[in-house]
Amino acid sequence: MPKVKETEILIVGGGPAGLSAASAAANLGASVLVLERDGKPGGQLIKQTHKFFGSKKQYAGDRGYQIGDLLIEQCRNNPNLEVWTDTTVLGIYEDGVVTAEGQGKHLKITPKKIIVATGASEKMIAFPNNDLPGIYGAGAVQTLMNVHGIVPGKRVLMIGAGNIGLIVSYQLMQAGVEIAAIIEAAPTIGGYLVHASKIRRAGVPILTSHTITEAYGDEGVEGAIICKLDESWQPVLGSEQDLKVDVVCLAVGLSPLTELCFQADCQMKYVPELSGHVPVRSEYLETTRPGLYVAGDVSGVEEASSAMVEGRLAGISAACSLGYGEDIAPKLQAEALAELSELRAGPAGQKTLRGIINLMDKGGVVC
Amino acid sequence: MQTKETIVCRCEDITLEEIKSLIDQGYRTIDEIKRVIRAGMGPCQGRTCRMLIAQELAKYYGIPVGEVLMPTFRPTVRPVKLGTFAGGE
Amino acid sequence: MLNKTGIPTAEDVKKVSPSEDRLKKGPVAIIECFQEIPCNPCTEACKQGAIQPMEDINNLPKLDFDKCNGCGVCLSRCPGLAIFIVDASYSDTEAVVRIPYEYLPVPQVSDKVVGLGRAGEELGVFEVIKVQSGGQKNKTYTLWLVVPNDLAMDLRSIRLGGVRHAN
Numbered sequence: 099m100p101k102v103k104e105t106e107i108l109i110v111g112g113g114p115a116g117l118s119a120a121s122a123a124a125n126l127g128a129s130v131l132v133l134e135r136d137g138k139p140g141g142q143l144i145k146q147t148h149k150f151f152g153s154k155k156q157y158a159g160d161r162g163y164q165i166g167d168l169l170i171e172q173c174r175n176n177p178n179l180e181v182w183t184d185t186t187v188l189g190i191y192e193d194g195v196v197t198a199e200g201q202g203k204h205l206k207i208t209p210k211k212i213i214v215a216t217g218a219s220e221k222m223i224a225f226p227n228n229d230l231p232g233i234y235g236a237g238a239v240q241t242l243m244n245v246h247g248i249v250p251g252k253r254v255l256m257i258g259a260g261n262i263g264l265i266v267s268y269q270l271m272q273a274g275v276e277i278a279a280i281i282e283a284a285p286t287i288g289g290y291l292v293h294a295s296k297i298r299r300a301g302v303p304i305l306t307s308h309t310i311t312e313a314y315g316d317e318g319v320e321g322a323i324i325c326k327l328d329e330s331w332q333p334v335l336g337s338e339q340d341l342k343v344d345v346v347c348l349a350v351g352l353s354p355l356t357e358l359c360f361q362a363d364c365q366m367k368y369v370p371e372l373s374g375h376v377p378v379r380s381e382y383l384e385t386t387r388p389g390l391y392v393a394g395d396v397s398g399v400e401e402a403s404s405a406m407v408e409g410r411l412a413g414i415s416a417a418c419s420l421g422y423g424e425d426i427a428p429k430l431q432a433e434a435l436a437e438l439s440e441l442r443a444g445p446a447g448q449k450t451l452r453g454i455i456n457l458m459d460k461g462g463v464v465c
Numbered sequence: 466m467q468t469k470e471t472i473v474c475r476c477e478d479i480t481l482e483e484i485k486s487l488i489d490q491g492y493r494t495i496d497e498i499k500r501v502i503r504a505g506m507g508p509c510q511g512r513t514c515r516m517l518i519a520q521e522l523a524k525y526y527g528i529p530v531g532e533v534l535m536p537t538f539r540p541t542v543r544p545v546k547l548g549t550f551a552g553g554e
Numbered sequence: 555m556l557n558k559t560g561i562p563t564a565e566d567v568k569k570v571s572p573s574e575d576r577l578k579k580g581p582v583a584i585i586e587c588f589q590e591i592p593c594n595p596c597t598e599a600c601k602q603g604a605i606q607p608m609e610d611i612n613n614l615p616k617l618d619f620d621k622c623n624g625c626g627v628c629l630s631r632c633p634g635l636a637i638f639i640v641d642a643s644y645s646d647t648e649a650v651v652r653i654p655y656e657y658l659p660v661p662q663v664s665d666k667v668v669g670l671g672r673a674g675e676e677l678g679v680f681e682v683i684k685v686q687s688g689g690q691k692n693k694t695y696t697l698w699l700v701v702p703n704d705l706a707m708d709l710r711s712i713r714l715g716g717v718r719h720a721n
Contacts, residue, residue, distance in 0.1 A: 148633070149633035150633060152592055152593060153592070153593075158593060158594065158595050159631055161693070188541035188543065188545060189539075189540020197540060197541070199549055203549065222475075224471045224472075224517055225471060227469050229475060274658070285558065287558065290591050291560065291588060291589040292586075292587060292589070292633075292635065295556070295634075295672065296634070296635045298560035298561055298673060301713070306558045357510070358542065368532075440610070441611070442592075443612050444592055444610070446591050447592065
């Protein structure tokens, strides 16, 4: 292996955004290298057993892992494209060198363009005994069940009624695990109501305006105390309930994984609607560091369907900036932008739209 | 049952009480807290605790979370064995 | 209240229910989709032209009850598992409710199962008269359950059986 690997476009992360970016750019003729931390590309898609929403263009009706397989297949058949798995990007330096660790080796890559598609990490919340064995992030539960075939326990308290909390509850039920309750601090269910309804009619209570006050147990989780919250999010005295569970699963939101963007000195901004610090970027997803693009959850936490479209948009834009497909790129970019507006046009997308407006707004605090 | 601890930094086993006490003592940024107590210096490099500490600072100083100064981000994003830098194996 | 509990209200359900007359005529889809989300596979599933194409992908589905023949293709395609088929013409006293099902074990024909309403409340024990596989790719099963007429618009799930645990 040469000391320094050269590529035209380096993509950090082989999830829905990264793989979509890779095939879009490679299809226009650019040489693309995807670096994926995990042993297999596909990102979170490989753990999603439910059918996706959206339209045909985003493979609606197919299950997440099936979409993952499709994206992997598209990349495999492309001669311009390489995917290196078990390879973690460690740094992006001022001179444009990207370093990574792969199979115990320190690698250096000099790309002409970079697309950061690192996704997001799970948030945690602070409550007494939150480090007891049996307290999991929802992503960990999905990995255990859907990658390794192991159920985390017998009876679960799910914290969070966003889409992840609802979907992971459903998957646990499918695996034969009982859900004691799904609790949500907000006054309303955050995830899609069709997910909520299908769980509710199977007999699982969904308690909005509720929070966990503590978990308890000696060697591991034996139960949890939950309570009601009033309109100003304060605990209602005397509303405590003791739930006997052996697992507490946290699905309390995701944070964009933006360490590399900070390192690369992209201008960053905290945007609550996009779930955290995100890089300021153009409509075509180029950050304030020229030649560095973002796509997917790293640019604001959203659904996988929009991550795939963002990936395509970033891939086309990066390839086009290198002179590939200049004739058709504007049309493809316009198509992707139209799909994104369509996906975000409904009530569910309003938060993202507000976040993007907030992000593009020149005022406010930037890091 | 043992005393109930609320963990903020799982990697370095640091509690909410410890973080709050540092803030009471006048430590004002995530970086300062990191330097005295190692919060954010473990395997996850702050992915879990960073925003929890930011929330505590925001509460204490009565400012929005977005105004809390973020720490400096440097390569590497995760701990790497010295042997890797030395050429592998 | 749906957005606080996950349980569609009687008014919600009324909005998507056909007339008594239409119900009596034979199988018809009940699309219990009450939130505008970007999703349209039902419109493409319907070959009868009963589910009209959406102008905006976020629109709620619109079903023409008179064009719907209750074929059930939309039921097995809906990513939200929000479509049911009700056939109130099954007999004088009984109706057939078809529900989407993605749990294990899958009930067999002539099994008796505990039927549940939208809040997971028990409605009684009912017979499964048909089980349709969604196929290799789709994987969603359709269960056909015989219920008394007055429960046709209430039964929407069954009690999960054969719970498997670690150890």
